[in-house]
Amino acid sequence: MRDRYVRRLISTLKCSVCGRRYEPSKVKLLGSQEDVWFLSVFCETCRTTGLIAAVVKEAGDLQQVTELTGPEVVKFKSLPPVSGDDVLDMHVKLRDFTGDVTLLLGSK
Numbered sequence: 001m002r003d004r005y006v007r008r009l010i011s012t013l014k015c016s017v018c019g020r021r022y023e024p025s026k027v028k029l030l031g032s033q034e035d036v037w038f039l040s041v042f043c044e045t046c047r048t049t050g051l052i053a054a055v056v057k058e059a060g061d062l063q064q065v066t067e068l069t070g071p072e073v074v075k076f077k078s079l080p081p082v083s084g085d086d087v088l089d090m091h092v093k094l095r096d097f098t099g100d101v102t103l104l105l106g107s108k
């Protein structure tokens with residue numbers, strides 16, 4: 001049940017390359033460690049693959065959804081927790097964002 005919830009949650013995200021939403025069937029669960037879920041996504045429109053790390057608390061609240069590479073996951077794991085404001089800022093930013101990942105990561 002939790003798998004399906006996380007998969008559905010991720011399918012509400014948009015591809016960072018072309019902006020289309022991910023098909024739930026193209027979201028693949030790679031595994032989880034404590035509250036961190038690792039997923040791969042495949043965009044059928046532009047045929048790119050992305051890696052997502054999502055922090056999902058027991059109550060099912062999504063704290064953070066972001067696209068990270070493996071090394072970035074390791075790097076960010078040692079940083080302070082993401083606040084609700086951070087998540088809201090990112091949500092607003094991603095909702096209207098139409099550029100590529102390089103621009104996204106370099107723009108803050």
Ligand SMILES: [Zn+2]
Nearest residue numbers: 015018043046
């Ligand atoms: Zn795409």
